[in-house]
Amino acid sequence: MRNREVARALKEIALLLEVEGKDKFKPRAYRRAMRAITSLGEDIEAIAKRDELTEIPGVGKAIAEKISSFLETGKIDLLERLRERVPVKVMELEAVPGVGPKTIKLVYDELGVTDLDLLEKAAEEGRISDLKGMGKKTEDQIKEGIQLVRVGLERKLLSEAMAVCEPIELYIAEIPGVRKVVTTGSLRRRRETVGDLDILVDAEDAAKVMDAFVVYEKVTDVSAKGSTKSSIRLEGGFQVDLRVIPSDSFGAGLQYFTGSVDHNVRLRAIAQNAGLKLNEYGLFRGEEKVAGSDEAEIYSILGLDYVPPELRENKGEIEAAQQGELPELIEHDDIRGDLHTHTDASDGSNTIEEMLDAADARGFEYFCISDHTQSLTIANGMDEARLQKCIEEIDDLNASGRWKPTILKGAEVDILADGSLDIEDEVLAQLDVVTVSIHSRMKDSKEVMTDRVCHALENKYVHVLGHPSGRLLLKRPEFEIDLERVFEVAKSNRVLMELNAAPSRLDLNAGNLRAARRMGLKVAINTDAHKIHELDFMSYGVYQARRGWLTKEDVVNTLPLKKLMRVLSK
Ligand SMILES: [Zn+2]
Ligand SMILES: [Zn+2]
Incomplete structure (x- = not known):
């Protein structure tokens, strides 16, 4: 799918027009089209082939022509001309958190900043804080943001x-x-x-x-x-x-190049203590090669159970493998359903029917629809009346017998500033899965944030805490929160932790998953899909769960429906 490429080109046009500053309305039109294309549930090339680009909201004839040109030639004339007129690497600068079109225009007009290096230099020299409306705090945020972007360029x-x-x-x-x-x-x-x-x-x-x-x-x-x-x-x-690599060294090569460095250092020391030598060509006793073609054999000769690659971080897996105590990690096939997905009733791209078709095709046993609630206005969140209608709709859909998966009624309910929820209890009581999430005030202090979340978990209708640390990989750090306390409150209120499988979140991280497991907290691996193809995020959730040492027993959506409902009945 080339939707992302097209959206990126339109965004660059909007940004360059904004920095040029001649026309106020055109950039808005490009942004509107860009947003519509980002949330399309369908391949834009297929739409173009049917000659239906102008049916996308916000795409008129002029923009449709530019999209066609991009799909055919990889170029848009207007974009090429703009790049010549405004020599600013807007996409690079815009990637910095806290830097938008206004800031880009300001630093370009006043300081001649055209790329990331020059922005960094200006911030280091304190020239940004001197600009009108900027200040020291913004400058520090920009510096921090540049570091995030730099890491993102390498990883x-x-x-x-x-x-x-x-x-x-x-x-x-x-x-x-x-x-x-x-x-x-x-x-x-x-x-x-x-x-x-x-x-x-x-x-x-x-x-x-x-x-x-x-x-x-x-x-x-x-x-x-x-x-x-x-x-x-x-x-x-x-x-x-x-x-x-030669066949008789392939296993040793795999072991060596898989790493991690720390894991391998430990393994080589174990070999040495046994009078052996381990390198990328094999395991040797003197000149004699005792293993090399098979990776598992190397672990076995060294007295270790085979360590799955996800665990090779020197975080206790070596000792566990020596004692035969490695966990039997969860597998993709253990997953029976998804407890957190969106439809076009809030900010998802597909209808409920399309999502259900896709869930059915993936062989799910159950599938929860959990759209946003009213405080999240940018996501068209639902109030009680709309949610009530949605509950009735799901009853009808279940009764229709059209889909194999049982449809569970859910919502992703916003945790408000004081830790209360934005939906009345009497409606929450009718839902099968109530997920609560933080989507606002992410800069709250650790104490305030922890209190907020714990308070929400004490509501007796709450089942799951969604994306508990709020991070977006390479974009936004975790918010400040005392997860240990959150886990304790969750445990005593029988609330589950979400492992959000979206590859940009993977939240909880591996260390937190292990901590949750040690406390006996159960985890739900959810895709948080906003489009049908995002249901395939489940595999990233399973990888992350394995990195967090989780077994099938630690994850609730490996349970058959009846048992799952017993867990959810609290
Ligand atoms: Zn969310
Ligand atoms: Zn969500």
């Missing part, structure tokens, strides 16, 4: 990295003589964010693999090409290293 979300490496793996696998292709490193450990990609290949003919790799269609730069190792850079900035 990408796991979902983005997987979307890049899966087609490369397929491409390499088709080269004659290739036996195995595995991407190692932090991607294999399913870290939340990933830097460079490291691919290992077992192949008959290394030269053939190298020749094919450097001409992969998305390569923008070949930084090295050798007989068994090459490095390329791809469109979008990923660096990919590829190594061909």
Whole structure:
């Protein structure tokens, strides 16, 4: 789907027009179209093929022509002209939290700032705080924001990295003589964010693999090409290293390149103590190779159970593996349903029927619709009357027998400033799953935020705390909150913790998941899908759960419906 690319181009046009400052209305039109395209539930190319672009809200004839041109040629004339007239890297600057079109225009007009480096320099030299309406606090926020963006340039979300490496793996696998292709490193450990990609290949003919790799269609730069190792850079900035390793070393190579560094240091020490030597070629006693082709065999000879890659962080997994006490981690197939999804009744893109079709196709046993509530006005949140109608609608849909999954009635209810909820108890009492979330006042102090959340969890109709730390990976840090206290209050009120599977959230993080597990708190892995294809986020939730040492028993949406309802009946 190229929806995101198109939306990005329209956004850049809007920003450049705003910085140019000649026309007030045009940028608004481009932004409106950009938002509509972002929330489309359908591939924009399919819409263009049907010649129906102007049916998208906010897309008139002029913008539709520009979209067609972009889809056909990758270019929009107006955008090219604007880039010449206004030489500012607006998308780069706009990525900085707290920096919007007004700030970009101000620093460009007054200080000549055109990119991230110049913005950083101006902030370091205190020149931004001197500008009208800016001040020291804003300048500090900008400095902090630049650091976030810089990290983001080096690391990408796991979902983005997987979307890049899966087609490369397929491409390499088709080269004659290739036996195995595995991407190692932090991607294999399913870290939340990933830097460079490291691919290992077992192949008959290394030269053939190298020749094919450097001409992969998305390569923008070949930084090295050798007989068994090459490095390329791809469109979008990923660096990919590829190594061909002999079959009898492939397992050792996998172990070595998967990491983490800390895990491997420990493992090498264990080998040494046993009079062995471990490196990327194998496990050796003197000159003799005792293992190498099979990764699991290396762990076994060293006296350890096989450690799944998600656990290899030197966080106690080595000891657990030595004592035969590693948890039996949850698997994707254990999941029976999703307890947090949105429809176009609030800020989702698809109708309830489309979401249910998609849930059915994924084989779910139950599926909860949980749209936003009234305080979240930008998401068209529901008041009691609309929610009541939604409850009745779901009764009818369940009775229709059209879908295999049982439809659960839910809502994602806003936690207000004082910790109360924005929906009356008598309506909450009719819902199967009440998820409560923080969507406002995220800068509250730790004490205020903790009190707010704990107060909300004490409402007897609440079942789940949604995205408990509020972070957006590479964009927004976790808000200040004492999760230990939250977990205690949740436990005594029989409230579940959400593991939000959206790849930009993955909230709770692995350490917090382990803490929740130690306390005996149960977790719900939810996609928070706003479009049908986002239901596939579930796999990222399962990876993250595994990183948090969770078993099937720790996760409520592995339960059959009857047992789940017993848990939810509190
Ligand atoms: Zn939310
Ligand atoms: Zn949500």
